[in-house]
Amino acid sequence: MEPSLEYLRRLGIDLPDEKALSLKCKRSDVEILFVRCSDIPTYIEQNVADFGIIGENVLIEQNCKLPILERLSFGECSLVIAVPYESGISCVQDLEGERIATSYPSSLKQFLRENGVNAAIVQIEGSVELSPSLNLADAVCDIRQSGNTLKENGLRVLENIFDSEAVLISKNYEKILL
């Protein structure tokens, strides 16, 4: 969240120094809402908020078509497929019939579709990297930032699905800016 606030400050938005889910800015009519990342597209779609700062990965996962106004060069990460070091899976086609754990089922499906691969999708919300060692999955599809978590869990990257960063989105920005 800190880089987002930093970005707002750089835009000259004067944030009050309090903690609340919504903050009215001093000296401007801007109100900042702090909501779950995955809820941001809904707020924008329903015209509850005018602008959103969100990870592009969330937009892609929700198949959200809202226009991106600016790429913000923070929150950089990638969605990758990773497998245990000792795994016999050595290319995307080898994933056929395997169990893939992920919190990104729709991005994963899209990827499988593009590659003509069929597989079982084990949907879990967190600690995805643990699942191969627990025999819950044969591969994972998860966000990689530094790569340390993957390494710590004995996983190597098989394929990069997409790169992501924080982006600024809006629905009717042309009208708003008028």
Add this chain to the structure above:
Amino acid sequence: MPKEMAKRELVMNKIKTIFARFGYDSIETPIICPAETILGKYGEEGDKLTYSFDDNGGRRIALPYDLTVPFARLVAANWQDLPMPFKRYQIQRVWRAEKPQKGRLREFYQCDIDIIGSKSLLCEAELAKVIMTVFKELGFKQFKIKVNSRRLLNDVLTKFGVGEKAVEVIRIIDKLKKIEEAAVIDMLEELGLNSPKELIETLVQERLGDFDLSEINQFFEYCEKLGVDQKYLEFDPCLARGLDYYTGISFEVYSDEAPFGALCAGGRYDDLCGLFCKEDFSGVGVAFGFERLMLAMEEMGQFKEMQSNSKVLVTIFDKDSIDNSLKIYSSLLEAGINSELYFQPEKLAKQFKYADKKGVPFVIVCGPEEIARGEVALKLMKSGKQKNIPTNQLISYLSSYYEN
């Protein structure tokens, strides 16, 4: 055969879902009908093509030639109990004693929708929207909904002094799509028309400035507001529909992807129920020719390899493992996964062969080793890959399996 039926059911269900989306309810009408309820409703040619026979009790029986007339009869008998206007869909077999050829069978399914009890042109516009939706969702890209007005056609015929011969003239004009203009003109001349060439030119070249086009224009306007893409619509003043009972807007749908005649046709009929009761209900409807849709979709390559209903075959490794296989089979069924059990502990190769022939994508093998480890061996028939997974993950594996 099962694989053909799987395709037919897939398409039929898609069509039904679309009809239901627009608020049409389903009905069925009898197949064996007293001949007088069918004959004489479609003109001479229709009568010739109607299957009729005497039953063992010497009653004259006919089989439905289409679904519109039986529907009109049903409405005439039950209109007091029906919501009016009444929107129904009906998918049933009809029979025509024709020489069978590609896209033309003696026994075939029609998928009809009709709105009865409203004269509003909004009905026609809605039908155009249904037609567009069906063709788009069945994967057609190049299709044209040809539209004309029988009222307009009658006006043109009146101007050319056609008078009493209108029915025959319309039937000849209807042939314009199959035979040359000159031949049609000859036929009209033979019929004793004074200026057949001018009549045909008026229609073909759309010289319609002197006629009332308000019905057609209003229809196109409503279609536009309803989001019927204009690229799919085409006004065709020559469109005549050979049947006698049309009175207003009529439709025929053609597709470059299916060069064997109209895939869907219909129109407004004002007086059809009047044949069966005193009440007067205006109706409008179209019939989709199911066999032709199937043929076109087949040629367009719309069907993937069809699978059998069962997704999983549970094999029986040997006599001792029957109980375990039964337990797995039962748990799959309870989880709502389409599956089946091989009935005998035969050689696995034979059980695999059965799955292969039937097109079952997953085969489960569970011998003493797997049982000891709490696992099942799962064979993916498409790739031939085999993998072991914990038995208690089997259901989640199968239900979360993503298939292209």
